[in-house]
Structures are given as structure tokens and as C-alpha cells.
Amino acid sequence: MAVRVVTDQTPLATAVVVGRQGAARALARALVRNRKALAGLSVFGFFVLVAIFAPLIAPYDPTALAFNQMLQPSRAHLLGTTGIGQDIFSQLVFGTRESLLIALAAGLAATAVSVIVGVSAAYLGGLWDHALNLFTDVFLVLPTLPLMIIVGTYLNNRGLLVLIGVITITGWSYGARQLRSQALSLRNREFLEAARVRGERSAYIIVFEVLPNMTSLIVAIFFGAAVYAVLAAAGLQFIGLGDPSSLSWGTMLYWAQANGALLAGSPVWVLAPGICIAALGAAFALINYAFDEIGNPALRPVRTKK
Amino acid sequence: MSYLIRRLEFFGITLWATLTMNFILPRIMPGNPAQAMLVRYHGRVSPQTIKAIEAAFGLNPQGNIFQQYFDYLRNTFTGNFGTSVTFFPSPVGDVIKQGLPWTLGLVGMATIIAFLLGTLIGVLSAWRRGGVFDAILPPVFIVVSAFPYFWLGLLLLLAFALNLGWFPLGFAYDLTDSINLSWSFAGQVVWHGFLPALTIVITSIGGWILTMRNTMITTLAEDYVKMARAKGLSPVRIMFMYAARNAILPNLTGFAMSLGFVISGAILVEIVFNYPGLGFTLLQAVHSEDFALMQTLFLMITLAVLLAVLAADVLTAILDPRTRDQG
Amino acid sequence: MIATHAVLEVRDLCVDYLTDRGPVRAVDRVSLEVRKGEFLGIVGESGCGKSTLLYAIARLLTPPAQVASGDVWFEGSDIVSMTDSELRHLRWKRYSVVMQSAMNALNPVMSVGEQLRDAFLAHESLSRRQIASRSAELMRLVGIDPVHLGSYPHQLSGGMRQRAMIAMALAFTPELVIMDEPTSALDVVAQRSLMLKIKQLQREFGFATIFVTHDMSLVSHFSDRLAVMYAGQIVEVGETREVFADPKHPYTVGLMRSFPSITGALQPLSGIPGSPPDLAHPPAGCRFHPRCPQVMARCKTEEPAFYEREGDLVRCFLFDVGS
Numbered sequence: 032m033a034v035r036v037v038t039d040q041t042p043l044a045t046a047v048v049v050g051r052q053g054a055a056r057a058l059a060r061a062l063v064r065n066r067k068a069l070a071g072l073s074v075f076g077f078f079v080l081v082a083i084f085a086p087l088i089a090p091y092d093p094t095a096l097a098f099n100q101m102l103q104p105s106r107a108h109l110l111g112t113t114g115i116g117q118d119i120f121s122q123l124v125f126g127t128r129e130s131l132l133i134a135l136a137a138g139l140a141a142t143a144v145s146v147i148v149g150v151s152a153a154y155l156g157g158l159w160d161h162a163l164n165l166f167t168d169v170f171l172v173l174p175t176l177p178l179m180i181i182v183g184t185y186l187n188n189r190g191l192l193v194l195i196g197v198i199t200i201t202g203w204s205y206g207a208r209q210l211r212s213q214a215l216s217l218r219n220r221e222f223l224e225a226a227r228v229r230g231e232r233s234a235y236i237i238v239f240e241v242l243p244n245m246t247s248l249i250v251a252i253f254f255g256a257a258v259y260a261v262l263a264a265a266g267l268q269f270i271g272l273g274d275p276s277s278l279s280w281g282t283m284l285y286w287a288q289a290n291g292a293l294l295a296g297s298p299v300w301v302l303a304p305g306i307c308i309a310a311l312g313a314a315f316a317l318i319n320y321a322f323d324e325i326g327n328p329a330l331r332p333v334r335t336k337k
Numbered sequence: 338m339s340y341l342i343r344r345l346e347f348f349g350i351t352l353w354a355t356l357t358m359n360f361i362l363p364r365i366m367p368g369n370p371a372q373a374m375l376v377r378y379h380g381r382v383s384p385q386t387i388k389a390i391e392a393a394f395g396l397n398p399q400g401n402i403f404q405q406y407f408d409y410l411r412n413t414f415t416g417n418f419g420t421s422v423t424f425f426p427s428p429v430g431d432v433i434k435q436g437l438p439w440t441l442g443l444v445g446m447a448t449i450i451a452f453l454l455g456t457l458i459g460v461l462s463a464w465r466r467g468g469v470f471d472a473i474l475p476p477v478f479i480v481v482s483a484f485p486y487f488w489l490g491l492l493l494l495l496a497f498a499l500n501l502g503w504f505p506l507g508f509a510y511d512l513t514d515s516i517n518l519s520w521s522f523a524g525q526v527v528w529h530g531f532l533p534a535l536t537i538v539i540t541s542i543g544g545w546i547l548t549m550r551n552t553m554i555t556t557l558a559e560d561y562v563k564m565a566r567a568k569g570l571s572p573v574r575i576m577f578m579y580a581a582r583n584a585i586l587p588n589l590t591g592f593a594m595s596l597g598f599v600i601s602g603a604i605l606v607e608i609v610f611n612y613p614g615l616g617f618t619l620l621q622a623v624h625s626e627d628f629a630l631m632q633t634l635f636l637m638i639t640l641a642v643l644l645a646v647l648a649a650d651v652l653t654a655i656l657d658p659r660t661r662d663q664g
Numbered sequence: 665m666i667a668t669h670a671v672l673e674v675r676d677l678c679v680d681y682l683t684d685r686g687p688v689r690a691v692d693r694v695s696l697e698v699r700k701g702e703f704l705g706i707v708g709e710s711g712c713g714k715s716t717l718l719y720a721i722a723r724l725l726t727p728p729a730q731v732a733s734g735d736v737w738f739e740g741s742d743i744v745s746m747t748d749s750e751l752r753h754l755r756w757k758r759y760s761v762v763m764q765s766a767m768n769a770l771n772p773v774m775s776v777g778e779q780l781r782d783a784f785l786a787h788e789s790l791s792r793r794q795i796a797s798r799s800a801e802l803m804r805l806v807g808i809d810p811v812h813l814g815s816y817p818h819q820l821s822g823g824m825r826q827r828a829m830i831a832m833a834l835a836f837t838p839e840l841v842i843m844d845e846p847t848s849a850l851d852v853v854a855q856r857s858l859m860l861k862i863k864q865l866q867r868e869f870g871f872a873t874i875f876v877t878h879d880m881s882l883v884s885h886f887s888d889r890l891a892v893m894y895a896g897q898i899v900e901v902g903e904t905r906e907v908f909a910d911p912k913h914p915y916t917v918g919l920m921r922s923f924p925s926i927t928g929a930l931q932p933l934s935g936i937p938g939s940p941p942d943l944a945h946p947p948a949g950c951r952f953h954p955r956c957p958q959v960m961a962r963c964k965t966e967e968p969a970f971y972e973r974e975g976d977l978v979r980c981f982l983f984d985v986g987s
Contacts (some may be wrong), residue, residue, distance in 0.1 A: 117395045165347070174600050262485050568783045662819065
């Protein structure tokens with residue numbers, strides 16, 4: 032799991048007040064110009080394509096037990112075969128679907144919870160703010176993997192939904208803090224005063240005036256949550272808390288480890304899904320960092336004319 | 338002073354929340370896993386132990402829920418964590434005492450090294466902007482820190498232990514030897530611990546470097562740094578006493594909080610290297626559904642993180658005169 | 665030509681900001697000189713480049729800003745081409761800087777006394793006692809009780825902080841003190857008392873000052889000479905009394921009329937229509953021509969040079985007697 036440090040001064044994308052349509056377009060333009068974002072988006076896009084076109088790319092049915100076991104990579108089997116005779120390459124390709132799904136679903140869910148808690152804390156203020164803040168901080172401090180392990184073990188149901196749920200529970204607190212900070216700073220801006228004076232209700236203000244201006248931060252947090260989701264899912268599945276009968280990169284690693292792939296001379300079985308996990312995680316991380324750079328130009332690579 | 342009181346309040350509340358969570362979880366989970374465990378060990382276990390397990394998990398409760406809660410709290414504070422199922426009949430406390438020093442040593446050492454190195458590199462990389470380094474450093478560390486801890490461990494294992502044979506394949510010391518206080522044993526510990534520690538350092542250092550770098554860059558744009566340059570102070574002094582000293586402040590507590598992530602990763606690393614620490618123990622607890630052990634481990638780990646956070650808070654109060662006054 | 669008593673001479677200084685869309689010139693061919701003991705005020709709107717100019721002179725620019733061309737001669741030495749280590753001998757001992765907000769300019773984690781000591785030790789090796797006594801002296805100079813040497817910046821009031829900064833700037837009684845809007849963060853009363861203090865110290869120690877501000881009326885009471893900046897260029901410079909009594913450049917005229925006088929006849933308040941130009945795309949010819957009430961045809965295509973009138977230098981064709 033990447034070490035993510037949370038501070039009160041974690042640089043926020045400075046909310047530039049823009050119109051509702053302008054926000055999305057300005058963001059998209061800024062992202063495309065940033066090299067890190069471009070690299071991350073390309074990798075992400077690549078995996079999306081693989082997931083969509085999996086049946087066309089994979090040479091065999093990933094669950095077919097038709098082949099010899101523990102074969103080395105060859106022309107027939109690009110990455111070799113597993114301990115029970117399945118084609119690793121096909122597994123990798125099809126596994127992309129579930130891994131992507133987990134990352135995006137858990138990322139979205141965690142982000143949604145972050146937004147709700149963070150923005151509510153900023154707007155409800157007072158005791159509610161204090162309570163929600165404490166709630167967030169407590170979850171922030173709790174060590175994630177042990178918590179996930181305990182909840183996952185208790186629930187004893189190894190399905191996808193549980194996995195996503197458990198990741199969401201542990202992954203929302205980081206974003207909530209940042210969102211609260213920014214919502215607080217926006218709360219006092221003049222354009223909100225104008226909305227209040229116009230007589231708009233708080234809910235309207237929050238949804239239609241505040242959130243659009245936090246778009247860039249919310250998207251950045253989504254990508255951060257996605258990184259966390261990818262790595263958390265991999266970790267849980269690796270120790271066997273995912274559904275071992277499902278097909279994703281993490282479960283592939285589980286089976287590889289269970290079969291002692293490393294020592295048995297089939298390192299590819301271990302390396303391949305690992306590279307994919309690392310690549311997807313890195314892609315999200317790059318995009319996430321690009322947001323930092325966009326919001327704080329001082330962080331961008333410095334150009335000096337000699 | 339009221340700053341510290343607030344932080345102590347946070348410490349207390351989180352600790353309480355963890356304890357309560359440990360208490361509530363088994364009682365609300367569907368399917369009653371504790372009952373299942375009980376069924377599994379019926380007949381293998383003495384009636385007293387059955388009673389203890391029932392009491393600990395709220396099955397066949399005697400006394401109302403508050404009574405049980407207080408009993409639970411009392412047991413926890415007196416160090417009575419129940420009996421471990423995995424390592425039956427050892428009490429959980431003993432099991433933990435065995436694995437604790439290994440984890441503390443490995444994780445502790447690795448984290449301290451990563452933190453110190455990471456902070457230093459972060460400071461230096463912010464000082465020298467422009468050039469190849471400035472453009473390459475962030476992306477490299479972003480990517481590296483997104484690696485799953487255990488996968489990097491596997492890679493290192495493959496490269497350095499299996500292929501090159503420079504390091505052993507796992508565990509904390511030579512299995513033919515026994516724990517003793519000799520130089521050769523110490524040497525073994527270092528040799529066995531090198532790859533796992535390296536894994537932790539490599540994966541976690543990226544986060545610290547980048548955070549420190551970002552804060553430093555923001556700090557370097559501050560007027561007081563400009564003022565220090567105007568005064569003609571030496572660059573080294575400016576970098577440390579004016580920039581770094583201020584840049585690190587907002588990060589201290591954050592660093593401590595990120596310990597949770599590092600420990601999570603370290604658990605996975607222990608699993609990959611069969612390192613006999615608490616992470617490995619946790620895995621075994623999971624596989625045998627040893628709830629008493631799992632919960633206590635969770636409590637211990639949380640406590641460690643909380644203590645680190647508190648230590649960071651105290652450090653912040655010492656280093657930042659403003660917190661002392663505003664409170 | 666270096667004037668005999670010139671402490672500072674700036675010649676055709678250009679400062680660029682390197683942006684994604686190419687360099688933006690924030691300071692365009694600025695030339696000025698400061699004589700020994702002189703109080704030179706530089707006024708202009710926000711964004712006219714006056715602070716950039718100041719920091720360029722003090723060699724405190726940070727990327728993406730950099731000096732594109734021109735010279736800055738300080739006491740006969742060209743400081744633009746000096747390296748940082750060469751510069752360090754000059755810094756603070758021969759010229760010092762006072763910034764706008766002392767809250768931001770003072771290191772929040774060090775006490776005032778420690779920061780003073782840093783300045784001392786950077787240039788001279790003094791004993792603790794010498795430093796202590798000199799620090800106490802400096803504090804008393806600006807009217808602060810030396811006990812505050814042990815205080816942290818956040819423990820002092822705004823006015824005290826500014827005065828502490830000035831005390832620091834005088835640690836080595838330099839020849840030139842550069843001040844960037846040191847009074848802007850203060851209330852009117854504190855402003856005036858600070859200005860009086862600065863003037864008094866100047867008389868006592870004989871240092872020259874470049875004082876940048878957007879507050880015309882404030883600086884007019886205290887400066888010997890006044891320079892007016894607009895869109896990165898100096899548009900008028902001369903003796904303060906002359907510039908004030910008879911402003912020549914249309915921009916200066918407009919500025920004067922924006923500041924009502926509490927004494928004298930009632931005058932209608934007027935501003936200057938329009939807004940300052942985008943420095944990435946400055947207007948052709950005279951930069952002020954889009955807003956000038958007396959614009960002529962040639963102003964739109966030709967750039968005016970400096971023309972002399974009654975001791976003032978004015979960058980305006982209105983004063984080009986040759987045409």
C-alpha cells in the first residue's frame with residue numbers, strides 16, 4: 032500500500048470559481064497538457080480496452096483446464112500455465128475486468144462517502160462538524176489492512192460486494208478531510224453569499240454552487256481512492272480474503288503463492304499479475320499527482336533559461 | 338497546553354472506539370462466526386475455556402450487555418486477552434509477546450530509516466529545482482510507491498534470494514540455530530531481515546519524499562525564506578533552519594498517521610518472507626479463524642499507531658511555538 | 665555615466681516571467697539612480713511591476729522570474745553578474761530589505777533575537793554579549809523594549825513586527841535600504857508613526873531608501889524624489905515636490921486626481937478609465953495610450969522616450985519639444 036500522508040495543509044487544488052460547464056472543460060484541458068496525467072490516462076485507457084475486448088484478445092478460455100500444468104512461457108502459452116493447467120495469459124486478460132471493476136467501484140464508493148461526510152461537516156458546522164471530524168480522524172488512524180482483515184473474516188462471505196464494501200469503509204477518510212477543508216474555504220466566498228441572499232436553500236447551494244467548484248478536488252480524490260482500492264484489493268486477495276474462485280489479478284497471485292510458483296520455477300505466474308496491479312496503481316497515482324501539480328503550479332517541473 | 342489536551346482527547350477516543358469495535362463486531366456480524374468457532378472446538382476444549390469464549394464473544398450471555406462490556410474492558414486492561422485457538426492452549430498475550438519484538442524490530446527500523454531518508458531527500462530535492470532530477474524524481478517515486486508491498490517483496494525475493502542467492506529465502510534467523518544473544522545470531526538477524534526491510538523502505542519512502550518535497554517547495558516560496566536570502570545567510574542554514582524546520586511541521590502528525598499504511602504493508606511483507614512477526618501471526622489467525630488473537634492484534638497495532646501520533650503531536654508542540662500559545 | 669554620489673544605478677533593466685506561453689516582460693527598460701542618503705519613492709498600481717523591480721535590484725528573484733537584460737550598479741559594482749557567493753558579502757552589510765508583511769517575513773519558529781543573531785553571525789564573528797548588546801540597541805532605536813528579543817513573531821503586534829524588521833535591516837547600517845510597501849499592512853496611525861521613524865533613522869544614519877508603495881499621498885510627504893511606474897515602465901520621475909505640484913504625465917495626473925485632499929477646494933473625484941494592460945500583450949506604442957485622455961496619433965505606434973521638463977523626466981510625447 033502506498034504511504035499516503037495526510038496533513039491539514041495537504042495542498043488543495045485551489046478552487047477557481049468557474050461556471051458549471053467551464054469546470055469540466057478547464058479540467059480536461061489542464062489534464063491533457065500534463066505529462067504525468069497523460070501517461071496515467073494512457074495506461075488506464077489501455078486496461079479499459081483490454082477489459083472490453085478480452086474475449087478477442089485472450090487466446091483461450093481462462094478457466095479451461097485443458098492444458099499441461101506449470102508450463103513455461105512458450106508460443107502456445109505466452110505466459111505459461113498454472114498449477115492446474117490454465118493459460119496464464121488468458122487469465123490475465125480476463126482478470127482485468129474484475130480488477131478494474133473493483134478499483135473503480137470501490138474508488139467511487141469511497142469518494143462518495145468522502146464527499147458526503149466532508150461537505151456535511153463543513154456545512155453543518157458546530158457540534159456536527161466536531162463529531163464528524165473526530166469520526167473521520169478515527170477512521171484515518173485505524174490501520175487499514177488489519178481492519179479489513181477483521182471485518183472480512185467476520186463476514187465470512189468472500190464475495191465481490193464484501194470486498195468493495197470493506198475497501199470503502201477503510202478508504203474514505205483520507206478524502207473527507209481534504210474535502211472538508213476546501214468546502215470550508217468555499218463556504219465564505221462571495222458567490223455563495225449571493226446565492227444565500229437570493230434565497231436559495233442550503234441543499235441547492237451545496238449541490239449546484241459548491242460541488243461544481245470542488246470538481247477538480249473530487250476527481251483527484253477519486254483517483255487517490257482508486258490507487259488505494261487497487262492495492263487493498265490485491266493485498267486482501269493475496270492473503271486469501273478475496274473470493275479465490277473469482278478471476279482477478281489478486282486471486283491469481285493468491286493461487287501462484289499457494290502453489291509456490293516462485294520456488295517451483297514459474298515466476299511469471301507471480302510477476303505478470305503483479306506488474307498489472309502495479310501498473311494500474313501507478314497510473315491512478317500519476318493522475319492523482321497531476322492534480323496536485325495543476326492546482327499548485329509551483330510543483331511543476333521548473334524551466335530555467337540558461 | 339490545550340493543544341496537547343485536545344490531542345490526548347483524540348487518543349483516548351480512538352482507543353475507546355477500537356476497544357468498543359472489538360466488542361461489538363462479533364456480536365453483530367451475521368452468521369455468528371464465534372458460534373461457529375465454538376462448535377468447531379467443542380469437545381476439544383475444557384468447559385472453562387468454553388465459558389471464557391462465550392463470555393468474550395457474548396454467546397449465552399450472563400449479565401446484561403453493559404456488564405459484559407465492563408468485563409471485557411477490565412480483561413483488556415489487565416492483559417487478559419483470552420486463549421488463542423491457533424496456538425492452543427497458549428494465551429493470546431503470550432503469542433503476541435513472541436511475535437512483537439520481530440515486528441517492532443523490522444517495521445520499526447525500516448520505518449525510521451525510510452522516514453529519515455525520505456525527509457532528507459525530499460528537502461534536498463526541493464532545494465535544487467530544475468534539471469533532470471526535478472522532472473524525473475516525482476514520477477519515479479509516484480510509480481514506485483504505488484507498487485503493492487508484497488509484490489515488491491516477491492520481486493526482491495526472486496532476484497536476490499532465489500537467483501543470486503545473496504540473501505536467505507525467509508524467516509528471521511537460521512532455523513538450525515536457536516535464539517541467543519551472540520554476534521553470529523545478530524548477524525543472522527540482519528542478514529535475514531535485510532530484504533524485508535528493504536521492501537518496506539523502498540515502497541514507503543516515496544510517499545514521504547513527495548510530501549516533504551511538496552511542502553518544502555511551498556515553504557521555499559515564503560517571504561521569510563526570501564528574507565533569509567536577503568540577509569546573506571548560508572544556503573545550508575536557510576535550507577534547514579528556515580525552510581525544512583517550517584516545512585516539516587504540518588507533516589509530523591500526518592507522518593505518524595501514515596504508520597497505519599506502513600504497518601499494513603509490513604504485514605504483507607512478513608507474509609511473503611515468512612517473517613515470524615505479528616503480521617505472520619495475523620495471517621495464521623485468519624486462517625484458523627482465531628478471533629481472540631485477531632482482535633487483540635488489531636488492538637495492539639492501533640495502539641502503536643496512536644502512540645506514534647501522540648508522539649508526533651508532542652514533537653509538534655515542541656517545535657512550533659505557535660501551538661503552545663494558541664492551544 | 666555614473667553620478668558621483670550615486671549609491672545605486674539601474675540601467676535599462678528588463679525582467680521577464682517565463683510562462684507556458686512564453687516570456688512575459690514585467691519590467692521594461694527601467695533606468696533610475698539613487699543618490700547617497702536619498703529617499704526615492706516608487707508608486708504605481710498593483711501589477712505595474714514595482715515589486716518585481718525591487719526584488720530584481722536586490723537580486724532576490726525566484727524562478728520563473730529572471731533578469732533578462734540590463735545592469736544594476738551598486739556602489740560601482742555590477743551586481744547582476746555576481747554569483748550568489750560573491751553577493752553574500754554585500755547582502756545586509758551594504759544593502760538590506762524590508763518587506764511588506766512582517767508576519768510573513770519573519771520565521772515563525774525562531775524568536776526575533778535569534779533571527780537578528782543569524783544576520784549578525786552571517787557576516788561577522790561576534791561574541792554572544794556583543795550580539796546581545798547590539799540587538800538591544802537596535803530594538804531601542806525603533807522603540808521596542810529589548811525584552812521582546814525573546815518573543816516569537818506571532819507574539820508581537822503588527823506595528824511592532826514592522827519596526828522589528830526595520831531594526832533588523834539596520835543591523836549593519838547599510839548604505840541602501842530597500843522597502844517593499846512596509847506600511848501597507850498597518851492601520852493609518854501606525855503607518856504614519858512608522859514613516860516618521862524611518863525618516864528619523866534615515867536622517868540619523870544617512871542611508872538611502874527606495875520605497876515602493878501604491879499609496880501616493882503617504883509617500884509624497886516623505887520622499888525626496890518620486891518615480892511613477894505604469895505597466896512595467898517608469899513614466900515619470902523627478903523631485904517629489906515638483907511631481908506633486910505639477911504632475912506632467914497623463915497617468916500621474918490621473919493618479920493625483922484620484923486622491924482627494926482633505927484641505928483646499930472641493931474637487932470632483934475622478935479615476936482613470938479602463939484597466940492596466942495585460943503584460944503578455946502590451947499595447948503598441950505608448951502603453952498608456954488606450955486610457956489617455958490626451959492621446960495623439962503617434963502615441964499608438966511609437967514608443968515615447970524620456971523628455972525633460974522642469975527637472976522632471978516624463979515618458980510622454982506631449983513633452984517632446986522637438987516635434
